[in-house]
Amino acid sequence: MVRRLLLAAALCALTPSVAHAQIYAWRDTAGNLVLSDTPKDPSAKTYAVTPAAGTPSGGIRTTKVAFSRRAAEYNDLIVEHSTRHALSPDFVRAVIQAESAFNPRARSLKGAMGLMQLMPQTARAYGVFDPFNAAENIRAGVAYLRSLLDRFNQDESLALAAYNAGPAAVEKYGRSVPPYKETRSYVAKIRGAASQPAAPPATRVFKTIDIIDGRPVIRYTNKPAEGANVVTAADRR
Numbered sequence: 359m360v361r362r363l364l365l366a367a368a369l370c371a372l373t374p375s376v377a378h379a380q381i382y383a384w385r386d387t388a389g390n391l392v393l394s395d396t397p398k399d400p401s402a403k404t405y406a407v408t409p410a411a412g413t414p415s416g417g418i419r420t421t422k423v424a425f426s427r428r429a430a431e432y433n434d435l436i437v438e439h440s441t442r443h444a445l446s447p448d449f450v451r452a453v454i455q456a457e458s459a460f461n462p463r464a465r466s467l468k469g470a471m472g473l474m475q476l477m478p479q480t481a482r483a484y485g486v487f488d489p490f491n492a493a494e495n496i497r498a499g500v501a502y503l504r505s506l507l508d509r510f511n512q513d514e515s516l517a518l519a520a521y522n523a524g525p526a527a528v529e530k531y532g533r534s535v536p537p538y539k540e541t542r543s544y545v546a547k548i549r550g551a552a553s554q555p556a557a558p559p560a561t562r563v564f565k566t567i568d569i570i571d572g573r574p575v576i577r578y579t580n581k582p583a584e585g586a587n588v589v590t591a592a593d594r595r
Contacts, residue, residue, distance in 0.1 A: 428459075428460040428461075429451060429454070429455070429460045431460075432454070432460065432473065432492055432496065433447075435492060435493055435496045435497075436450050436451060436454075436496060436500075439496055439497055439500040439501070440500060442500075443500050443501060443503075443504035444504070445500065445503065445504060445507075446552065448552045449514075449548075449552040450496075450499075450500055450503070451552075452547075452548045452549075452551040452552040453474065453499070453503065453518070453521070453548055454473050454474055454496075454499075455551060456544060456547055456548050456551070457470075457473070457474055457475040458472065458473050458474070458475055460473065461473070462490055462491075462492050462495070463490055471489035471490060471495075472489045472490050472491075472492075472495035472499075473492055473495045473496060473499065474495050474496060474498070474499025474500075474502075474503075475499075476489050476495060476498055476499060476502075480498065480502055481498060483502075484497070484498035484501055484502060485498070486498045502521070503517065503521060506520045506521055506525065509525065510528065510533065514549065515535055515545050515549065516528055516533060516534070516535065518544065518545045518548055518549070519535040519536060519541050519542075519544075519545055522540070522541045522544045522545070523536050523538055523540075523541045527541075
């Protein structure tokens, strides 16, 4: 079945009339890879198929994962908190995709909750009242990810391994990615999905407060502006 689907997808990709089509991929309950031209599963990843420049219409270039429409719903929150913590938004999106496929109600058998699959102790540490609230979950998840990068000297692989298996596991194996199949797959998948690595810690983040309709609105940016304050480590929790 999987071979037939892969062949069908390849044939579609090689057909000029669908050169700009999208292919959706997910795994069924038995773990089999399923490919389709329609998103029949909420966890499906989207692949855009386009012709390679300078080749006949049948030529294919390497595809890049496109984040789902569901992901777009959280774009403002992702950009806000990624900027606040000097991280790449694509890096954060890749973590959320791997953790919950952008399902805000996701819950694992181990008790991890929400978009960024916060464990109860992590949620408490970051003052999360409702882990299924997207704004709270992303705020805490991104702050926790930033703390792991700082703890492991900005080593993205170690930070991701710690996010998946826990910081103690990374320390146990001499500050290296633990030899767990799930963790190593997790790290490789996210690093491959993110279009760029986390921003270096030297990047300064600025905070401005505007008064709109009598209410303060906080904004974060990596560009200095009049009246802006540099965000400190204490501000990032």
